Amino acid sequence: MSARPLALSSRIPPGLAHAGLLWPSLGVILVFMVAPIAIMLTYSFLVPGAYGGVEWTFSTAAYEQILFERDFLDDSLTFTPDYLIIVARSLAQATIATLLCLVISVPTAYYIATRSDRVKNIWLFLITIPYWVNLLIRTIALLFVLRDDGPINSALVDLGVIGQPLALSYNGFAISLGLIYSFLPFMVLPLYSAFERFDFRLLEAAYDLYASRRVAFFRIVLPVMRPGLIAGSLLVFIPSVGSYLAPDILGGGKTLMIGNLIGTQFQAARNWPFGAALSMILLTITLIVLVWLARRAAQQQQTN
Amino acid sequence: MPTARLRDLRVFPGFSLLSVGCVVFLYAPIVVLAIYSFNDGRSVTRWAGFSFRWYQTVFANQNIQAAAINSVVIAVIAATVATVFALGAAIATVNGKKGGGEGAYVVLTFPLMVPEIVTAVASLVFFVAVGISLGFATILIAHIVFCIPFAYLPIKARLESMDATLPSAAADLYASPAKAFLRITLPLLLPGLVSGWLLAFIISLDDFIITALVAGPGATTLPLHIYGMLRLGMTPEVNAISTLMLAASTVLVLISGLLGQAGRKH
Amino acid sequence: MKKPAIFAALFASTLSAPAFAAGDLFIYTWGEYTPPEMVEKFEKTYGVKVHIDTYDSMETMLAKLKSGAGGYDIIVPGHDTMTILIGEKLLEPINVSAMPNYQHVDEMWRDVFWDKGRVYSAPWAWGSTGLAVDRDIVKGDDTSLKILFEPDDAVKGKINMLRDVNDVINMALRYLGKPRCNDNPEDLKAVLDLLSTQKQFVKSYNSETKELLVSGEAAVSMSWNGYAMRARDERPSIEYIYPKEGYTGWMDNVAVPKGAPDLENAKLWINFVMDPENAAMITNYARYANGIKGSEAFVDKALAGAPELSPPENAPAPEFLTACTPAVTKLYDRVWTKLLR
Numbered sequence: 024m025s026a027r028p029l030a031l032s033s034r035i036p037p038g039l040a041h042a043g044l045l046w047p048s049l050g051v052i053l054v055f056m057v058a059p060i061a062i063m064l065t066y067s068f069l070v071p072g073a074y075g076g077v078e079w080t081f082s083t084a085a086y087e088q089i090l091f092e093r094d095f096l097d098d099s100l101t102f103t104p105d106y107l108i109i110v111a112r113s114l115a116q117a118t119i120a121t122l123l124c125l126v127i128s129v130p131t132a133y134y135i136a137t138r139s140d141r142v143k144n145i146w147l148f149l150i151t152i153p154y155w156v157n158l159l160i161r162t163i164a165l166l167f168v169l170r171d172d173g174p175i176n177s178a179l180v181d182l183g184v185i186g187q188p189l190a191l192s193y194n195g196f197a198i199s200l201g202l203i204y205s206f207l208p209f210m211v212l213p214l215y216s217a218f219e220r221f222d223f224r225l226l227e228a229a230y231d232l233y234a235s236r237r238v239a240f241f242r243i244v245l246p247v248m249r250p251g252l253i254a255g256s257l258l259v260f261i262p263s264v265g266s267y268l269a270p271d272i273l274g275g276g277k278t279l280m281i282g283n284l285i286g287t288q289f290q291a292a293r294n295w296p297f298g299a300a301l302s303m304i305l306l307t308i309t310l311i312v313l314v315w316l317a318r319r320a321a322q323q324q325q326t327n
Numbered sequence: 328m329p330t331a332r333l334r335d336l337r338v339f340p341g342f343s344l345l346s347v348g349c350v351v352f353l354y355a356p357i358v359v360l361a362i363y364s365f366n367d368g369r370s371v372t373r374w375a376g377f378s379f380r381w382y383q384t385v386f387a388n389q390n391i392q393a394a395a396i397n398s399v400v401i402a403v404i405a406a407t408v409a410t411v412f413a414l415g416a417a418i419a420t421v422n423g424k425k426g427g428g429e430g431a432y433v434v435l436t437f438p439l440m441v442p443e444i445v446t447a448v449a450s451l452v453f454f455v456a457v458g459i460s461l462g463f464a465t466i467l468i469a470h471i472v473f474c475i476p477f478a479y480l481p482i483k484a485r486l487e488s489m490d491a492t493l494p495s496a497a498a499d500l501y502a503s504p505a506k507a508f509l510r511i512t513l514p515l516l517l518p519g520l521v522s523g524w525l526l527a528f529i530i531s532l533d534d535f536i537i538t539a540l541v542a543g544p545g546a547t548t549l550p551l552h553i554y555g556m557l558r559l560g561m562t563p564e565v566n567a568i569s570t571l572m573l574a575a576s577t578v579l580v581l582i583s584g585l586l587g588q589a590g591r592k593h
Numbered sequence: 594m595k596k597p598a599i600f601a602a603l604f605a606s607t608l609s610a611p612a613f614a615a616g617d618l619f620i621y622t623w624g625e626y627t628p629p630e631m632v633e634k635f636e637k638t639y640g641v642k643v644h645i646d647t648y649d650s651m652e653t654m655l656a657k658l659k660s661g662a663g664g665y666d667i668i669v670p671g672h673d674t675m676t677i678l679i680g681e682k683l684l685e686p687i688n689v690s691a692m693p694n695y696q697h698v699d700e701m702w703r704d705v706f707w708d709k710g711r712v713y714s715a716p717w718a719w720g721s722t723g724l725a726v727d728r729d730i731v732k733g734d735d736t737s738l739k740i741l742f743e744p745d746d747a748v749k750g751k752i753n754m755l756r757d758v759n760d761v762i763n764m765a766l767r768y769l770g771k772p773r774c775n776d777n778p779e780d781l782k783a784v785l786d787l788l789s790t791q792k793q794f795v796k797s798y799n800s801e802t803k804e805l806l807v808s809g810e811a812a813v814s815m816s817w818n819g820y821a822m823r824a825r826d827e828r829p830s831i832e833y834i835y836p837k838e839g840y841t842g843w844m845d846n847v848a849v850p851k852g853a854p855d856l857e858n859a860k861l862w863i864n865f866v867m868d869p870e871n872a873a874m875i876t877n878y879a880r881y882a883n884g885i886k887g888s889e890a891f892v893d894k895a896l897a898g899a900p901e902l903s904p905p906e907n908a909p910a911p912e913f914l915t916a917c918t919p920a921v922t923k924l925y926d927r928v929w930t931k932l933l934r
Contacts, residue, residue, distance in 0.1 A: 041419050042419075043415070044415035044416065044418050044419040045415060045416050045419035045420065045431060047411075047412045047415060047416075048412040048413060048415060048416040048435060048475050048479070049416070049431060049434055049435070051412065051468075051471060051472055051475070052434055052435065052437060052438060052472055052475060053434065055450070055453070055468055055469070055472045056437055056438050056441070056446070056472050056473075057434070057437065058453060059446070059449030059450050059452065059453035060437075060441060060445070060446075060449055062449055062452055062453060062456075063445055063448075063449045071919065073919050074655070074659075074677045074680070074681065074916070074919075075652070075655055075656060075659060076659050092927065105930055105931060105934045106930075106934075108934050109930075109934055127345065127349055130339065130341070130342040130345045130346065131342075131345060131346040131349045133339065133342060134342040134343055134345070134346040135346065137337045137338070144584065145584075146346075147521075147525075148580045148584075149350055150349075150350070150353065151525050151529065152573060152576050152577060152580065153353050153354060153357045153573070154529040154532075154533075155529075155532065155572045155573055155575070155576040156357060156360065156569040156572060156573060157532070157533055157535075157549065157550050157553055157569065158533040158535075158550075159535070159550065159553065159554065160360065160553065160565060160566075160569050161356060161357075161360075163371075163561065163801075164356035164357065164359055164360040165356045167356065167359055167360075167363075167371070167372060168355050168356045168359055170372075170808065170810065171810060172808060172809065172810070173359075174355075174359065193796055193797050204352070204353070204356075207349070207353065208525070208526065208529065209477075209526060211349075212481055212522035212525060212526060213480060213481040213484045213485075213522060215518070215522065216481050216484065216485045216518040216519040216521070216522040217481075217484040217485055217487070217488040217519075218488070219485075219518050220488060220489060220515070223337055226337065236339060236340075240339060247488060248488075249488075250483070250484035250485075250487040250488050251481075251484045251485075251488070253484070254480035254481055254483065254484040255484075257436065257439070257480060258439070258476075258477065258480055258526070261439050261440055262439070265442040265443065267443075267444075271756070272799070275795075275796060275797030275798060275799060276756045276797055276798035276799055276933070277792070277795070277797065277798060277933065278933055278934070279930065279933045279934055281442075282442060282443075284930070285442050285444055285445065286442075286444045286536075287758075287926070287929075289444050289445075289448050289652070289656070290444075290650060290652035290653075291652065291757070291758050291759070291922075291926070292758075292922065292923075292926040293919065293922055294923065294926070295448070298444070298445065298448075299445065302441065302442050302445040305440075305442060306440050306441060309440040310433065310440065313432075313433065313436060313440065314429070314433065317429060317432055317433075318429075368826075368827055369823060369826065369827065370803075370804065370807045370808075370827045371804060372804050372807055372808040373807050373808065373827055373828070375827075390645060448656065451656065451657070451660050451662065452660055454662075455660045455661045455662055460662075460664070461662045461664065535649075539648065539649065539653050540653065540656060540657065542646070543662070543664055544619040544621070544644065544646055544664035544665050545619065545644050545646065545664075546646075547646050547647070551646075551647060551649075552624060552647060553624075554624070554647075554649035555623055555624025555625070555647025555648060555649055556624035556625045556647075561801060561803075561804065
């Protein structure tokens with residue numbers, strides 16, 4: 024793998040070309056994203072305003088609140104697992120959703136990549152057209168399909184396969200399904216585009232060497248898909264952790280995930296500093312996952 | 328004979344079934360949605376007969392049409408700008424320096440990592456503090472920012488899995504770097520670019536909370552309109568506008584497909 | 594950044610029939626809450642171009658106003674949000690009580706606690722948050738919250754609660770006979786216990802009550818009266834109950850945010866909505882009661898007699914609650930988190 028930077032023109036020095044390519048994106052994000060988040064970070068060390076907003080008094084109460092609460096009755100600080108449970112649940116749900124997405128998307132992306140050119144594009148657009156419908160509507164529509172008297176249950180009951188409707192809605196299962204449904208193309212498309220150039224002669228060579236289908240897939244095909252796997256996983260895992268529609272609508276609002284929790288702090292709960300503090304924690308967790316994945320990707324590049 | 332064998336070898340059992348299953352899963356709720364857009368009653372769960380009334384309502388409703396058009400226009404612009412920026416960034420970070428690369432990677436994926444409500448409130452505070460008045464421009468800026476990671480990651484993945492010796496080979500054959508880029512790299516990158524653009528487009532079209540807080544008077548998008556409607560309960564009007572969006576996207580895809588066919592013939 | 598709006602308005606004005614010489618009016622309100630015919634009538638009468646933007650919640654509107662982002666002429670806050678807005682000095686004092694159409698405002702909505710002397714706002718619509726039950730499943734004519742908190746077997750698993758901290762906690766407080774805006778830790782512990790025990794019988798915490806009732810997924814649901822009426826349209830066995838332990842009332846008011854760009858047009862609009870014929874349009878469209886005397890003459894006959902809009906004689910008066918103090922809000926949030934974690 025060549026490490027020589029791509030030069031766009033022999034007249035522009037590579038360093039400048041490099042900067043010119045990179046800095047529009049970096050600049051836009053630094054100014055319009057990092058700066059606002061720095062404001063948020065500041066807010067997390069302030070005191071909530073009476074009806075939203077903040078008051079400019081320094082305090083670490085927001086961070087304290089994540090782990091400790093003042094007891095209802097005697098005002099002592101006691102450890103509370105409430106928020107940790109919510110964070111843990113969100114991470115678990117997101118992980119399950121990402122893994123299931125992987126299981127569904129890898130074969131699908133492979134299949135699409137092995138179609139003829141014309142059919143490929145049809146598949147791609149088939150996969151993305153439903154996403155022109157707003158996420159809220161799609162989520163509600165999914166709920167309607169899963170409901171006790173929705174088409175699935177009605178059909179199964181009418182056919183006599185089951186006696187009582189299956190509990191497909193208002194629970195963790197529905198939330199996972201909802202997350203997968205929300206983010207499937209975010210896994211399929213990167214996988215597909217990373218994989219599309221796969222040289223199938225490698226596969227043929229593997230079979231010539233008497234490799235079984237399974238070995239061929241896991242040892243030859245999958246490693247080539249790796250950059251797509253990482254991109255797709257990030258694009259599914261991270262939004263899933265912060266998701267608020269799926270637990271709200273599909274989970275029946277019976278459990279809180281961190282997306283709901285943070286959202287509430289900026290709305291009904293009127294506690295912006297706490298919301299900011301929670302976001303900083305969430306950000307740190309995702310940063311760690313991100314950097315870990317990026318390092319692993321880099322290592323793979325080097326060994327290839 | 329080798330080609331026949333090759334075709335056979337590329338097939339893995341169950342993959343086609345899974346892919347079809349995938350599409351069925353994706354479309355089942357959409358089909359239900361479309362069916363209920365023709366519901367005579369006001370419910371989205373109880374069928375009361377066939378009727379076009381909700382489509383009539385949508386066509387009479389200027390606000391919802393304007394909102395839908397706004398959403399698409401903003402999504403197209405944001406996705407395109409984000410993809411162009413992301414392309415540059417992907418090229419620069421994939422084959423670039425080691426150390427700065429990781430930092431750039433973090434910044435480029437940063438918008439992905441922040442919960443939407445936080446970005447929304449933070450952007451609102453920021454825009455007001457800096458004195459940028461809210462309107463279409465602020466929506467566009469906010470959308471471009473969060474679209475960049477969605478465009479960047481697929482393009483980068485594509486770039487990484489490409490044969491990196493091709494540009495070197497082109498250089499050896501005395502092609503200028505610009506030509507090498509345009510003639511070789513860019514076409515090879517195309518699936519990645521298309522993926523990135525599509526994802527950015529979807530994410531922009533869907534955005535609600537960030538748009539809600541940074542939009543100015545007179546600048547409304549479809550999600551804003553729909554969420555506002557829910558206060559009085561969801562009616563099949565929402566189904567109707569969604570089905571129309573689906574129809575619009577299908578038509579666009581067909582048109583671009585036909586244009587692509589025509590292009591290929593030459 | 595006003596430019597796009599101005600260009601858009603200019604362009605639009607060249608397209609539409611009447612010439613909008615008198616400027617614009619930017620309304621920020623709930624979606625589908627402003628009757629189109631009302632907008633048309635206003636535009637024709639005064640030559641003002643009306644633009645409507647929508648928010649999904651009071652919080653979004655509040656965040657925007659507090660941040661200082663202006664541009665809106667009219668907002669429609671709920672009564673408890675009015676207290677906050679007036680306290681934070683975010684409204685223009687326009688002396689609604691001095692306007693010509695003020696004479697039509699019903700006495701009970703004149704000197705309200707959230708806007709004494711009606712300096713800042715006019716009534717738009719009001720409603721209640723009670724209980725909607727399917728009488729096919731919940732027989733009898735009980736109007737107690739017992740249906741909700743100590744459900745019969747037929748109802749277990751088919752209960753829906755609103756996804757609103759205050760509404761849910763208030764219902765629980767009423768059932769327990771405790772005061773609202775409660776900062777007593779003992780009382781709140783009791784509330785948490787009650788809600789936690791109830792949770793196993795609850796299907797969902799969802800504010801889309803109409804669909805749940807119509808589809809039969811919920812036999813009993815906390816509900817706004819408007820939703821219950823719409824549910825009854827589709828499923829006649831749905832009855833809206835005014836719980837004897839008490840229920841929440843709310844009123845949406847029309848007000849003018851501070852620094853509104855088209856102040857005079859805003860005042861015209863506020864006066865306009867207090868006219869009985871116009872107020873009736875609100876009721877006919879949004880199907881909530883308005884606060885204007887004499888509008889009954891113009892309201893659809895079917896709506897006029899609806900039980901959801903007029904409580905029966907023996908029902909208690911609705912409680913119009915004020916926004917609680919931040920300390921109470923924090924405690925309520927804690928209860929909510931513990932309930933749903």
